[in-house]
Amino acid sequence: MHDIRAIRDNPEAFDAALARRGEAAMSQAVLSLDAARRAKIAAAESAKAEQNKASKEVGAAKGRGDEAEFERLRALVSDKKAEVAAMNAEAQELDAKLTDMLARIPNNPADDVPQGDDENDNVEVKSWGEKPAFDFKPVEHYEIKGVKPGMDFETAAKTSGARFVMLKGAVARVHRALAQFMIDTHVDENGLTEVNSPVLVRDEAMYGTDKLPKFGEDSYQTTDGWWLVPTSEVPLTYSVGGDTLEQSALPIRLTAHTLCFRSEAGSAGRDTAGMLRQHQFEKVEMVSITHPDESDAEQQRMVGCAEGILEKLGVPYRTVILCTGDMGFGARRTYDIEAWVPGQDCYREISSVSTTGDFQARRMNARFKPEGGGKPQFVHTLNGSGLAVGRCLIAVLENGQQADGSVKLPEALAPYLGGKTTLTAEGVLA
Known part of the structure; x- marks a missing residue:
């Protein structure tokens, strides 16, 4: 399995190693999937933060007797909870796809391995x-x-x-x-x-x-x-x-x-x-x-x-x-x-x-x-x-x-x- 951080840091070296094996460049596909996964994780974390903030405000609204605000916030918490769950599921799916992609890419040859076809x-x-x-x-x-x-x-x-x-x-x-x-x-x-x-x-x-x-x-x-x-x-x-x-x-x-x-x-x-x-x-x-x-x-x-x-x-x-x-x-x-x-x-x-x-x-x-x-x-x-x-x-x-x-x-x-x-x-x- 390849280190995704190494691919992020030096995608050219990753593709060059694959080329030595006669394989097509893969860094763009790997990093695109990785970026989508990370973006989905970040979005889920942001939505989770909004959910937590609204959850705290629910109690305050109830304490003030503001029923309208209480109901609005409670609905917001429910919506955010569902949104977070959906985005986490999507992030997990993207993570599984990335792991599967990395698992199918061969190891990098050592520098002293001779170049050849067969x-x-x-x-x-x-x-x-x-x-x-x-x-x-x-x-x-x-x-x-x-x-x-x-x-x-x-x-x-x-x-x-x-x-x-x-x-x-x-x-x-x-x-x-x-x-x-x-x-x-x-x-x-x-x-x-x-x-x-x-x-x-x-x-x-x-x-x-x-x-x-x-x-x-x-x-x-x-x-x-x-x-x-x-x-x-x-x-x-x-x-x-x-x-x-x-x-x-x-x-x-x-x-x-x-x-x-x-x-x-x-x-x-x-x-x-x-x-x-x-x-x-x-x-x-x-x-x-x-x-x-x-x-x-x-x-x-x-x-x-x-x-x-x-x-x-x-x-x-x-x-x-x-x-x-x-x-x-x-x-x-x-x-x-x-x-x-x-x-x-x-x-x-x-x-x-x-x-x-x-x-x-x-x-x-x-x-x-x-x-x-x-x-x-x-x-x-x-x-x-x-x-x-x-x-x-x-x-x-x-x-x-x-x-x-x-x-x-x-x-x-x-x-x-x-x-x-x-x-x-x-x-x-x-």
Whole structure:
């Protein structure tokens, strides 16, 4: 959510930030609605003052025995009361319209975000690892001989439809091992607090984390009004919604492993084979709540946490900073970490780490009390995948595939797999 006072003070800067995202200027429309709202509030206050003055004069007229004046003033009080109520209702309606308008305007990009139109204009900032050299043509994850018995798309389609998969046996165990490895690393080495969070949330949580009102079609809603989380960013971030924290409590660093649900609206025809783009998937999420002065450094720390998971797994990757045209709605700056997937001969996103500044905090009224005193300030919120478990499974399987259809698994997973480091061509662990 944008600060209306900042738009009033510098509408040109607001429009310039929108232009960087390829959006039309909005300051005139915003300020026009804001002016109408403020004028209606002022008129209501003036009418209320007239009502109060007349109310005081009613008693005096009655005390003088001036019945005509008494009746006139009493009628005036009644009229003003109705006028005030009507104007307050109009002011509330205008306020709701302004809030809705502001809620649909994307966040301002940070100054260092590169200008661009789409993913082709993203800028690589780091690459790590050597791409594996194969003496055979590598295949995609679902085509690997040892993987096929444990990746059942047909049964999943029978029970649930397209974009679902049933993982079985050794593949399911490797998937679970990856999630456990990620959580343990974030808790034991990266200092995050593990949370077992709900996957059903209220409107307020989705709105506070900028998923509503604009992107409701991207998520699933139950018939009784709950939302299935698109990521645990929603409950983790909204856990401080409405709170005024002590500055000493910051930063708050949280992680959770949850199921995630996305409708994939608008993705028809994209990545239909395999488990790269699913309606239901699992992610290990990272969320940080910070002091405004520390949020940029915190984003770099979170990027390092996500990169560290891939490095421990030996998966080559690159990190890119997203351009203005490829950033998400609520992001101020985003780094994507893309794992190398040999089957597609390209890098694919496995983590996005974003800072929203105070954009989400304003929506959910999350503040902190400065240690030196003064007015409470909005916190800054950050979120990032640490990592997407299914996509990490894809990267591990494809990078570790062997000519005979087996898969060499990362040594980092051995403690979670009973010391076993190979998925055999028959689909069992050895």
